[in-house]
Amino acid sequence: MEQNTIKLSCLALAISTALTSQVVLAADEKASIEQEPILERIEVTARKTVESLQNVPIAVTSVSAEQLAENGITEMIEVQQFSPNTTLQRSRGTNSTLTAFIRGVGQEDPLWGYEPGVGIYIDDVYVARPQGAVLDILDVERVEVLRGPQGTLYGKNTIGGAIKYVTKKMSGDAQLDLNATLGSYNQQDFKIAGQYPLVDDKLYFGFALASLRRDGYGEFITSALAGQDKENYNKDVMAGRLTLEYTPTDDLFMRLNYDKTEDESNAKGGYRLLPSLLTDAPVPDSVYDSYTSMPTWNKVETEGLSFTLEYFINDEWTFKSVTASRESYSPTNIDFDNTDLRIFDVPAIYDDEQFSQEFQVNYDTEDLNIVSGLYYFKGDSCGHFDAILEEAFMAYGGLTREVRGCNNSESYAAYAQGSYNLTEQWSLTLGARYTEETKDATVYNGVVFDSIYPETGWYPGFERDEDLINASVPLVLDDSETWSRFTPRAGIEYQHSDTLMVFASYSQGFKSGTFNPRATGPEPAVDPEVVDSFEIGFKSEWNDNLRFNATAFYLDHKDRQFVTVLPGEDAADLNQRLGNIGTTTAKGLELEIQYAATESLNLFGTLGLIDSSFDEVISYDENGNQIDISDSYTVANTPETTANAGFNYDFSTGIGDFVFNGNYYYRSEYDLTVTDSLLTQEGYGLLNFGLNWYSEEGSWTAGLHWKNVTDEEYLVGTYAFVTPTDDGGYLPGLGGDNTLIGYYGDPQTISLTVGYSF
Numbered sequence: 001m002e003q004n005t006i007k008l009s010c011l012a013l014a015i016s017t018a019l020t021s022q023v024v025l026a027a028d029e030k031a032s033i034e035q036e037p038i039l040e041r042i043e044v045t046a047r048k049t050v051e052s053l054q055n056v057p058i059a060v061t062s063v064s065a066e067q068l069a070e071n072g073i074t075e076m077i078e079v080q081q082f083s084p085n086t087t088l089q090r091s092r093g094t095n096s097t098l099t100a101f102i103r104g105v106g107q108e109d110p111l112w113g114y115e116p117g118v119g120i121y122i123d124d125v126y127v128a129r130p131q132g133a134v135l136d137i138l139d140v141e142r143v144e145v146l147r148g149p150q151g152t153l154y155g156k157n158t159i160g161g162a163i164k165y166v167t168k169k170m171s172g173d174a175q176l177d178l179n180a181t182l183g184s185y186n187q188q189d190f191k192i193a194g195q196y197p198l199v200d201d202k203l204y205f206g207f208a209l210a211s212l213r214r215d216g217y218g219e220f221i222t223s224a225l226a227g228q229d230k231e232n233y234n235k236d237v238m239a240g241r242l243t244l245e246y247t248p249t250d251d252l253f254m255r256l257n258y259d260k261t262e263d264e265s266n267a268k269g270g271y272r273l274l275p276s277l278l279t280d281a282p283v284p285d286s287v288y289d290s291y292t293s294m295p296t297w298n299k300v301e302t303e304g305l306s307f308t309l310e311y312f313i314n315d316e317w318t319f320k321s322v323t324a325s326r327e328s329y330s331p332t333n334i335d336f337d338n339t340d341l342r343i344f345d346v347p348a349i350y351d352d353e354q355f356s357q358e359f360q361v362n363y364d365t366e367d368l369n370i371v372s373g374l375y376y377f378k379g380d381s382c383g384h385f386d387a388i389l390e391e392a393f394m395a396y397g398g399l400t401r402e403v404r405g406c407n408n409s410e411s412y413a414a415y416a417q418g419s420y421n422l423t424e425q426w427s428l429t430l431g432a433r434y435t436e437e438t439k440d441a442t443v444y445n446g447v448v449f450d451s452i453y454p455e456t457g458w459y460p461g462f463e464r465d466e467d468l469i470n471a472s473v474p475l476v477l478d479d480s481e482t483w484s485r486f487t488p489r490a491g492i493e494y495q496h497s498d499t500l501m502v503f504a505s506y507s508q509g510f511k512s513g514t515f516n517p518r519a520t521g522p523e524p525a526v527d528p529e530v531v532d533s534f535e536i537g538f539k540s541e542w543n544d545n546l547r548f549n550a551t552a553f554y555l556d557h558k559d560r561q562f563v564t565v566l567p568g569e570d571a572a573d574l575n576q577r578l579g580n581i582g583t584t585t586a587k588g589l590e591l592e593i594q595y596a597a598t599e600s601l602n603l604f605g606t607l608g609l610i611d612s613s614f615d616e617v618i619s620y621d622e623n624g625n626q627i628d629i630s631d632s633y634t635v636a637n638t639p640e641t642t643a644n645a646g647f648n649y650d651f652s653t654g655i656g657d658f659v660f661n662g663n664y665y666y667r668s669e670y671d672l673t674v675t676d677s678l679l680t681q682e683g684y685g686l687l688n689f690g691l692n693w694y695s696e697e698g699s700w701t702a703g704l705h706w707k708n709v710t711d712e713e714y715l716v717g718t719y720a721f722v723t724p725t726d727d728g729g730y731l732p733g734l735g736g737d738n739t740l741i742g743y744y745g746d747p748q749t750i751s752l753t754v755g756y757s758f
Helices: 004-029 067-068 076-082 391-396 466-472
Strands: 059-064 087-089 099-100 118-122 125-127 140-147 163-166 177-184 189-199 204-213 220-225 235-249 252-263 290-292 300-312 317-335 345-364 367-390 400-421 427-446 477-499 498-513 527-541 547-567 574-596 603-619 627-629 641-653 656-667 684-694 700-707 713-722 730-732 741-743 747-758
Touching: 059 067, 059 076, 059 547, 067 140, 067 684, 067 700, 076 087, 076 163, 099 118, 125 345, 140 220, 163 700, 220 391, 290 317, 300 527, 400 477, 427 466
Parallel strands: 118 163, 220 290
Antiparallel strands: 059 140, 087 099, 118 125, 140 163, 177 189, 177 747, 189 204, 204 235, 235 252, 252 300, 300 317, 317 345, 345 367, 367 400, 400 427, 427 477, 477 498, 498 527, 527 547, 547 574, 574 603, 603 627, 603 641, 641 656, 656 684, 684 700, 700 747, 713 730, 713 741
């Protein structure tokens, strides 16, 4: 691994040195013909209609396909660098499960039944589950990050915001793009995308395929199973998309889209931050090394089918329909304790299906714009995990707590949002959404005095005794609940000039109510979480070369869903239940700046500041009296400061055009756990550089990308099952061991991408 990195570093240095003289010559030549620098117009669909970014009165960041390519961004999580107060990380245990937080609002636990706080959308189709939501960049037009509650236009589970993954529409000409990337850790990525007109100017076929492979950043040092692949943090993904687009008339557009991803990367082993009490294995030397007593295989399969129809009725009215279905299946091996003993092993299966239908009617005139629609969603979210605690119960032949069940939902919604120009400068925005949702839940939960796995053949020598399991794992919860919610939005905008808009708004969003997927007995559902948000900001452009946007916000997050200790039938009977026990508030500021310093040099910067805290967390003492324990809670995955500063410099040479870029991304200190600040990541920064080349005829491209130049080690996830003591130590938790595990972001990497377009 080190030799590979050194070779690529030398290659980068050689190319940079060879180009130095060309840079100087190009700069001198262009100095005499320099033109007035102008910023590019950015269009987004944040309000479900095409608008200029500068005319949208919400906080939104758009990262274009060109920016993604020139910065070497290959996965959606890297977009967090360009959006203030945004966290997009891989979750624990897999490469494809997403942890998303915006302005301190998100969802830490990816278990079925828990709803996300940030909505993920692929071409207007909502992706309900975080499994498989770490999307690879494949034939993408742009990625939009909408910050703040989007409850009116996007509905439930967007209380923090929404991420929109927008794929490219076809241009109409026959085209074929080939792309290959070689890099550190034996990275070998191959992509092919193309389009072909089946009927000129009417019917087009498009496709995109990708094979994405890389060796692990580390390894499983020991494994209880012989013959297992010992790579840790590796990547093995196949992804594809097929598209048909039909435009029979200028007023009618149809698109049929199918996508599928198979991620067979190994299960991700964590780094033991504390020595094990039950084994003699030391803490590994590398944060990417681990131990395991489980199989290292893992799988995440996702696929989706969607059909979009747009009919432009006349110059004022447009009708749109989006019909979609998605499903995912994920058998996974998660070793919570990360030792070669079965101290706390959790093999699991996630199985999800969803169907959605949206009808949209838009009205657009000079003074009035309206977006309205009807929405239907049906989702089945099921799962199964076995928490194996063999070592602590050897006298009984082992012990496994099995939990399985479903949280299925069905919801209907109607929405409308409109903006009306009161005068040439003042406009008013009003919107509302009404949602009704029913959720049905079943939970099977029990203890088996044996080591068991979700399926026979999962682990060599272990078979499921279904009769024993059915007798030991009863149905403990079978219930249904219905909620309804009205979520409004109101805003006012002042267009001071063509280049300056000031806006203020109030919006509300909610996260769905749910049942406890780990329930041990009958318990009521928890109500939806609600966020009220207030924003004031401006969007401005100066002299056509400086764009400066700013938003200040305050949000009140009520009825947060957490597990707490609640009284049972009497004060001595205490049970852990899921309840609406938390309230948080946050206030902050977000700045985004772009400056075209010259025709060749562009500078940009973002800054996010947030002060978030728990105001109340309800619990109960041993006598059943209600108490507030908010002092022991922190808003996780939310640094007080996020900042990004960078540049793009383009120049021409005799062998083509070049773009040299770089950025420095900073995140201040943040906690990875909600309770007791069990694990905190200190502030860190990531330095990245890129050099991109475009041939004179436009067919060939190349990009050399150096990421995390200083090889920073930073935490992105954890499993924490310990109890802190007053002297700074820890008491062992579930399984009888010191289970404090860290998962880390990518190390320093260098990659070279070469592309050719026919």
